[in-house]
Amino acid sequence: MSNKEQTLSIIKPDAVERDLIEEIKNIFIQNKLAIKDSKKIHISKDEAADFYKVHQSKPFYNDLCSYLSSGPIVVMILEGENAISLNRKIMGATDPKNADENTIRKLYGISIDKNSVHGSDSQTNAKKEIDFFFKN
Secondary structure: OOOEEEEEEEEOHHHHHOOOHHHHHHHHHHOOOEEEEEEEEOOOHHHHHHHOHHHOOOOOHHHHHHHHOOOOEEEEEEEEEOHHHHHHHHHOOOOHHHOOOOOHHHHHOOOOOOOOEEEOOOHHHHHHHHHHHHOO
16 A cells, blocks of 8 residues: 655755755655655745744744754655655754764754754644645
8 A cells, every 4th residue: 555645855054055955855866755846945034933833842943943044945845655754764863963874964964953954744744844835
């Protein structure tokens, strides 16, 4: 039985700044995740605050919003078998120091904050996050 899903992926400002967009996209493609849509945008701090609302009670919330709005990002809809869990596996642990070898965050992440990529963590959030960036 097929379990084709869609998930949201964001290439964060640190990776865009270092010109890693194509490398990161290629990792998704090599891992059988199709990029259904993709766009490079620059969001405001208010938009970032809205996007990360789920984290608003956490101490890192403000820094997270400042960081995501600090430069251009690339937002993508990835599609494939078990796309949500597969994308999370490909990204690696939030802290690049703890990420498995050859994951995006191990390869490109600078720190726990500047960890190069974001991916949805559940079907509910994937739908919400895709709608947030691709509704129009």
